[in-house]
Amino acid sequence: MNFRAVCTMLTLVVLFSSFSTKNKPIRNKNLPKYFVEVQSGKVWLPVRNDRPINTHSWAKRVDSCETFYIAESEVSNGDYKLYLSSLKQNGLIQEYNLALPDTTVWRQKLTYQEPYVKYYFQHPAYTDYPVVGVSKKQALNYCKWLTDSLHAEDPQVGIKVTLPTRKQWIRAARGSEEHQSYAMSFPSGLRNSKGVFMYNHRVIGGENIYLDEETKEYKLVPRNVMSFSVFGDDGGLIAAQVKSYWPNTFGTYNMCGNVAELIADDTVALGGSWLDPGYDIRIESEKPAGQASCLIGFRVIAYINLHE
16 A cells, blocks of 8 residues: 555544534633643542553542643644744754654554654644654653743743643543543543444454464454554544544543553553554553653643733
8 A cells, every 4th residue: 555545544534523512611711722621620540559551440549630721632743843943943953853753663563654754744744643753851841842932922821831640631531520430431432322433543353363373372463464444444544633533521632542642740651542452542541651652642731820
């Protein structure tokens, strides 16, 4: 399959574009319009134990969150390019070089992704796709730049932009109060009432499972030999546009699936990615984030402190 054909298939994700939610997102006039309010309230957090990181456990503790504002979508390639452009225009060449995403993260052992090494971050077709190949340090530097930029626009409003903590991210991912139950592993089920997938993830059916005659173990057919039709029925071949699929009741998109998202208080990314199966795009799902990856991106939160 050539690159043009891949791009054509990626446009199919438009079929799953956003539509308005029953609960209209709450915004703040002092913040850019892409921030939505997450009201204060309870949040159920998974309890750490000696079980594997993605093993489901009903053991959770209740905590609480103060009101904060979170970006409705992941930071996109376009957003990140504005940051890079600002660094270059201000003569911060060393900072610019250090901020560049690592595009080689698309090179994986089990699948051919070489076109994305060149095109995913640079080509205009991917402007609205989530930036990947960014480390936690680079993400925090982006947050500092955005904080300074918003302060320069209106010094009377003290806005701090940063990464969400684990409990803030989980609170925002589950949605409004009626969805904050400890049993909610997704803002909604994997499929809607019409059978359409609600999230961008790796769709695995029985046709992808085979018996290894040597080991007598059941295994998955390697991704590089699977057809697009097997992996494409959720609408995405790789990551999808940051405002695709459906928002939750707070108005946030793609908290589960698409790309796993960095958090402030741990070296993990939450929510799973486009390459993870359904069980691994739960709200509690964790992915090690010690280094940049094509499966990991980030979104930001904001605090407001109005100056007298």
